[in-house]
Amino acid sequence: MANSATSINRTGSLSATGDVVVKFFEWFGNLGIFCAQWVRTAFTPPYELREFVHQFDELGSKSLPLVALAGAATGIVITLSTRDSLIRFGAKSLLPAVVVFSILKESGPIITALVVSGRAAAGIGAELGAMKVTEQIDAMEASAVNPYKFLVTTRVLACMLMLPLLTLVSDFFGILMGWIASTAAEPISLRLFIHNGFKDVTFHDFLPPTLKTIVFGLLIGMISCFQGMRASGGTEGVERAATNSVVLASLFIILADVLLVRLILVFFS
Amino acid sequence: MTKQMLDKQPREVSSKKTKSKSLPPAIQVESLSKSFGEQTVLKRISLEITQGETLAVLGRSGTGKSVLLKLIIGLHKPDAGSIRVNGAEVTNLPPKELNEVRKKVGFLFQQAALYDSLTVEENVAFPLRRHSKMSDGERNKRVHDLLASVGMDQDAHKLPAQLSGGMQKRVGLARALALDPEILLFDEPTAGLDPITAAETDDLILRLQKERHLASVVVTHDIHGARAVSDRLALLRDGEILIEGTFEDLRKSRDPFVVQFLNGS
Ligand SMILES: Nc1ncnc2c1ncn2[C@@H]1O[C@H](COP(=O)(O)OP(=O)(O)OP(=O)(O)O)[C@@H](O)[C@H]1O
Ligand SMILES: [Mg+2]
16 A cells, blocks of 8 residues: 555656556556455455345345336336337337347346446445544444454445346346336237247346346445545545446446456357 | 542552553553654654553644554554554554454544444444354343443434434443453543533543553543543654653643643643
8 A cells, every 4th residue: 555655656747647547557456455355354254144134135125126117117118119120120029039138138137237336336335435534444443343344245245146136126127017018009918928038038048147247246346345445535535435436336337248248158159 | 529539649650550560561652653645743752551551642633642542553554663552563463463452442533433324322232242242131231331331321222423422422432441441542532521521531531440450541632631530641742742741740841832731721
């Protein structure tokens, strides 16, 4: 930490661009250290089970309504827009399959991750940021409790395990609303919609995209905890931590998705 | 009342000192320096607090009193110097051993630093939950005894945001005492309290010292309080200890800053 501080000072004479580059690498370096610390504390006892359950519950109950709503809206949008295109190409009967595939494979996971990043990353960033600037983190250390273990490990794990579950919720509401939207245009029974939609779905279509949200959860938890724990400078610092958590988590989710979609194609097709 | 206690103190100090000769000093700080960036806060400070002794640290706002306390339990890393708590060098202790030291130290933060998502009683129970094997019943009893000793047992179910500053301070005090510490580090325990509550808090600290023979460092702006609870006082100025000794020693000083400091408050 001390070294990175001096390296910043040395670049005082360099251009502003150089400064930004150094800051960028410093940020990445510190994030790396932070992640390493997480790995170390996550797998050594004592485990903070109580706090984990609390965070898991908190995250789930706060994000669930938003995720359900976002999933439902996505289902409607996908149905309405693809229906129009499919009619034009004379492939209207494919509608259920297209809706189910695009929700399961991409829009369900990514929409869930982005919604949770807006809800939970901001929440975690602000909460830990406030704890940092009001010395609550110091107080925790002073009572011989490792704040990484107690606050960070539990939150990151909660995000990782909760995201696939929330994705299932989002998928469910998306497909349900997809059916309602297509029935509104032209009645089709739910049974038939589901049958047509899922008849070509394999586990490879469903499992890898759902499980990739564990990575999104890791990004959300890690980035927001990192931003929160390094907050400084009063209320403004808390605000910065919250905003940066959302912006960076969303950005990293989209970037990671590019990589993950590619990897899944390589390994599962 | 305070006068009486003061008169007794010089004798007490000497008896305490002889009693604990075999033990290492509770806190021993040697040529400790600390800067933040360009700003030097502490310059080669040396202090020693023997077992059972109380040192009051005085000084103007921003001289580094809070930083000194945080250095002692390893919340800041010093640039140079050594800090020994019960003989253990905290500046390069591995995390596990550092935590063992911290369990024996009760720390009261200047702004109380209560966990704002936890109620008053959960705040006090937090260290107990982590570090003691008490049953739920025992823990509840202990928490309520602690809260009663600072006069906060009526507000056990409130959240910190629902308390006044002085009330938060008293809950912080109860939390600091939860693990039966051997050493107390108190950052302005009576700041923001009315004179009556402040005197009660001073009495509590005195009682703890008498009953449990604790070593403590009390940062304070309150000269009268400092006089009442401490064996020795140290006055910080510009990152250095300007003068250190009993209240009488300080009063004899001709240094204009010392004179102004004692009379100005
Ligand atoms: N984390 C930090 N980063 C940078 N500077 C700091 C930090 N903590 C304290 N300082 C600086 O160190 C100096 C001493 O601060 P400290 O809080 O110890 O003062 P203090 O003596 O406790 O004052 P007060 O009586 O007002 O509480 C201040 O000038 C402050 O700006
Ligand atoms: Mg202070």
